[in-house]
Amino acid sequence: xxxxxxxxxxxxxxxxxxxxxxxxxxxxxxxxxxxxxxxxxxxxxxxxxxxxxxxxxxxxxxxxxxxxxxxxxxxxxxxxxxxxxxxxxxxxxxxxxxxxxxxxxxxxxxxxxxxxxxxxxxxxxxxxxxxxxxxxxxxxxxxxxxxxxxxxxxxxxxxxxxxxxxxxxxxxxxxxxxxxxxxxxxxxxxxxxxxxxxxxxxxxxxxxxxxxxxxxxxxxxxxxxxxxxxxxxxxxxxxxxxxxxxxxxxxxxxxxxxxxxxxxxxxxxxxxxxxxxxxxxxxxxxxxxxxxxxxxxxxxxxxxxxxxxxxxxxxxxxxxxxxxxxxxxxxxxxxxxxxxxxxxxxxxxxxxxxxxxxxxxxxxxxxxxxxxxxxxxxxxxxxxxxxxxxxxxxxxxxxxxxxxxxxxxxxxxxxxxxxxxxxxxxxxx
Amino acid sequence: xxxxxxxxxxxxxxxxxxxxxxxxxxxxxxxxxxxxxxxxxxxxxxxxxxxxxxxxxxxxxxxxxxxxxxxxxxxxxxx
Numbered sequence: 001x002x003x004x005x006x007x008x009x010x011x012x013x014x015x016x017x018x019x020x021x022x023x024x025x026x027x028x029x030x031x032x033x034x035x036x037x038x039x040x041x042x043x044x045x046x047x048x049x050x051x052x053x054x055x056x057x058x059x060x061x062x063x064x065x066x067x068x069x070x071x072x073x074x075x076x077x078x079x080x081x082x083x084x085x086x087x088x089x090x091x092x093x094x095x096x097x098x099x100x101x102x103x104x105x106x107x108x109x110x111x112x113x114x115x116x117x118x119x120x121x122x123x124x125x126x127x128x129x130x131x132x133x134x135x136x137x138x139x140x141x142x143x144x145x146x147x148x149x150x151x152x153x154x155x156x157x158x159x160x161x162x163x164x165x166x167x168x169x170x171x172x173x174x175x176x177x178x179x180x181x182x183x184x185x186x187x188x189x190x191x192x193x194x195x196x197x198x199x200x201x202x203x204x205x206x207x208x209x210x211x212x213x214x215x216x217x218x219x220x221x222x223x224x225x226x227x228x229x230x231x232x233x234x235x236x237x238x239x240x241x242x243x244x245x246x247x248x249x250x251x252x253x254x255x256x257x258x259x260x261x262x263x264x265x266x267x268x269x270x271x272x273x274x275x276x277x278x279x280x281x282x283x284x285x286x287x288x289x290x291x292x293x294x295x296x297x298x299x300x301x302x303x304x305x306x307x308x309x310x311x312x313x314x315x316x317x318x319x320x321x322x323x324x325x326x327x328x329x330x331x332x333x334x335x336x337x338x339x340x341x342x343x344x345x346x347x348x349x350x351x352x353x354x355x356x357x358x359x360x361x362x363x364x365x366x367x368x369x370x371x372x373x374x375x376x377x378x379x380x381x382x383x384x385x386x387x388x389x390x391x392x393x394x395x396x397x398x399x400x401x402x403x404x405x406x407x408x409x410x411x412x413x414x415x416x417x418x419x420x421x422x423x424x425x426x427x428x429x
Numbered sequence: 430x431x432x433x434x435x436x437x438x439x440x441x442x443x444x445x446x447x448x449x450x451x452x453x454x455x456x457x458x459x460x461x462x463x464x465x466x467x468x469x470x471x472x473x474x475x476x477x478x479x480x481x482x483x484x485x486x487x488x489x490x491x492x493x494x495x496x497x498x499x500x501x502x503x504x505x506x507x508x
Binding site for chain 1: 434436438462463465466467468469470472490491493495496497498499500501502503504505506507508
């Protein structure tokens with residue numbers, strides 16, 4: 001006889017639960033009554049679930065077990081009735097609690113080792129790091145771009161930066177409109193920063209045979225290159241505003257600006273940039289800007305606590321401010337945070353650490369090369385701009401409505417909203 | 430007399446007549462370099478002593494000194 005079925009087992013009531021074969025409940029009850037006597041049987045659950053509860057002496061228990069063993073008979077299972085407790089800790093003593101915890105851990109460990117962790121993919125993604133693989137950069141994986149069926153076709157994306165390496169092989173065949181707002185410099189990017197940002201937002205796949213992965217998002221979007229920062233990486237309001245005006249006049253639905261200036265705690269946004277951003281949104285153009293990289297303590301490499309405030313002009317309420325995440329979906333040490341009220345908050349986060357993209361073969365200040373891996377909210381911003389182009393293509397939405405889609409679709413993270421806003425930007429599938 | 434670069438934002442009600450606002454700004458001493466119709470901004474330069482007088486011109490919402498932006502050096506790992 002199985003000890004687990006003993007009526008004196010500590011975890012059981014002393015009674016047993018007997019299960020009848022489906023459709024043969026009446027025959028099963030008749031057999032059970034013949035073995036036990038009707039007075040010992042609680043059949044209140046019989047009509048609904050085919051179960052009777054009975055008190056059995058050892059001989060009766062043996063008889064029922066024999067009936068269960070015979071597959072032809074209508075009694076199919078018997079089990080000791082367990083003690084049930086109200087959920088909560090007070091009704092279970094500490095020894096039992098510890099035992100149950102150990103039991104649970106043991107079972108979880110066993111199940112995990114046999115069939116794998118039962119964590120869903122979103123929970124897993126917040127635990128395990130993404131890595132660049134042979135097909136896609138980690139950033140395209142984390143943003144679902146690698147799974148998206150959209151390409152940005154029919155959408156115009158303006159990147160206001162240091163220009164573009166117009167001779168780069170990865171942009172051959174693309175529709176590119178460009179203009180320099182820097183006097184004395186043409187659009188050709190001698191810095192590299194602009195080429196990196198455009199690569200992420202609008203590029204496609206590396207032509208480097210040693211790492212042929214995809215790094216770019218809106219690979220069929222029309223590219224508008226507005227050079228508003230010089231080859232030395234500097235520019236003023238005049239050129240930036242002229243670039244925004246040019247992008248709107250050209251019907252760009254998205255403007256990506258990986259630029260900004262640090263702000264002080266308590267400092268408000270610059271009102272005229274807010275006016276500009278609102279007017280842009282009304283005309284169907286969304287402006288996306290970098291939150292800034294001022295928050296890393298250079299001596300420790302750690303993030304200041306609290307971090308530095310979102311820079312200008314990303315601190316305008318109507319400009320989408322982008323924070324940077326690393327490949328473990330943790331906040332980047334340099335990424336600024338929501339310190340100032342009135343628009344000075346992070347709106348969304350995107351991959352911004354160790355980002356592979358195009359670089360300028362004409363770069364003067366850094367070694368010229370076709371590709372480069374760098375970090376910054378400057379790299380996170382074109383991830384959002386590229387994904388915005390995919391949503392604009394998928395939904396037909398523009399301006400404030402497109403803003404809403406980006407915020408709604410963002411993957412919520414187990415991180416403070418002051419650091420990551422509504423979470424990690426996600427492409428439409 | 431030092432010239433400074435400025436951006437002037439124009440009130441919503443005057444966006445349709447932004448060229449008129451631009452003419453008044455020039456009459457007030459501003460060297461207008463660009464009229465940015467779609468975003469309602471007029472940019473240019475002015476003698477620093479005259480800057481405060483521009484905000485009294487009809488249709489002007491705000492007058493802002495130009496700020497410059499500087500990226501990290503191109504060889505930096507964080508940009």
